[in-house]
Amino acid sequence: MSLSYENYLALEKYIESFEDKRGSLIIILHKAQEIFGYIPEEVQEFIGECIDLPKEKISEIVNFYSFFSTEPKGKYEIMVCLGVKCKKKGGYAILKDLEQELQIKDGEVTKDGTFRLKSVNCLGACGSAPVVVIGSTLITEADTEKIKKILHEFEK
Numbered sequence: 760m761s762l763s764y765e766n767y768l769a770l771e772k773y774i775e776s777f778e779d780k781r782g783s784l785i786i787i788l789h790k791a792q793e794i795f796g797y798i799p800e801e802v803q804e805f806i807g808e809c810i811d812l813p814k815e816k817i818s819e820i821v822n823f824y825s826f827f828s829t830e831p832k833g834k835y836e837i838m839v840c841l842g843v844k845c846k847k848k849g850g851y852a853i854l855k856d857l858e859q860e861l862q863i864k865d866g867e868v869t870k871d872g873t874f875r876l877k878s879v880n881c882l883g884a885c886g887s888a889p890v891v892v893i894g895s896t897l898i899t900e901a902d903t904e905k906i907k908k909i910l911h912e913f914e915k
C-alpha cells in the first residue's frame with residue numbers, strides 16, 4: 760500500500776475498464792482506497808484527470824463519506840484520550856510515552872503500517888480514566904506498561 764507507480768498504473772487500468780467512468784466514481788474510489796490504503800490529494804487529482812472531473816468534485820465525495828480516508832491508516836488505530844478527565848489522570852504522558860515507543864508523532868503511522876497513533880477528545884468512559892483504545896480493545900485505567908504489554912500482543 761504505497762503511492763508507487765505500479766499502484767497508479769493498477770488504478771488507471773481499473774478506471775479504463777468502465778464505460779461510464781464518472782458514473783462509477785464511488786466504486787473507483789473504493790478501489791483507490793483498497794490499492795493505496797487511503798485517498799490523498801494526489802490520488803484524487805489523478806482520478807479527476809482520468810475521468811475528466813475537477814479534483815474539487817472528487818474531494819467533496821471523499822470528504823462526505825466517512826469510509827473514505829485522506830490519511831494513511833495503520834492496521835490498528837491507537838486512540839489516546841486527552842479529554843479533561845483522562846488528561847488529569849495522565850493521558851498526555853501516555854501519549855508521549857507511546858510516541859517514543861512507536862517512534863511516531865500523534866496522527867502518524869508506524870513505518871511497518873501496524874499502528875496509527877491518534878489523540879481524541881473523549882471516549883465516553885471518563886469514570887475509568889485514563890482510557891486508551893487499541894483496535895477494538897478498550898484499556899481502562901491505562902498506564903504505559905499495561906499498554907506496552909497489549910501492543911506486543913497486536914504485533915504478533
Ligand code: FES
Nearest residue numbers: 840842845882884
Ligand atoms: S475524558 Fe477520557 S474517556 Fe472521557
